[in-house]
Amino acid sequence: FLPWIFTANFMEDSTKMSRMIDRIEKKSIPQSNEGYIGQVHAVLNHDAREILPQITQPTLCMTGDEDLITPPHCAKEMAQMIGQAELKLLEKVGHCAYIEDPTQYNQAVVSFLKNL
DSSP states (O other), X not given: OHHHXXXXXXXXXXXXXXXXXHHHHTOSSOOOHHHHHXXXXXXXXXXXXXXXXXXXXXXXXXXXXXXXXXXXXXHHHHHHHSTTEEEXXXXXXXXXXXXXXXXXXXXXXXXXXXXX
């Protein structure tokens, strides 16, 4: 599942991948196979597009420009459906931008919050 959530660049960095694998292995309550399968089914069957226009608060729609799970076109669609949404595409990261590039991720969140 790692190629779906991380970019090739991230996975080619053995230090970063070692840290990531350590994090996964040290989880105090690891996810079971059944739990993971249930999570995948829930994600595949969930469609909230019809209620997005009901969101009236400022919203940050953020994704990595290499995200395979929530690709940029999906984030753009969400942002367009939410009245007060800001779209932020993070560069050179995949689905787990907060792990791949926490500085870029945090800067985007802080910038959004400061402008509220």
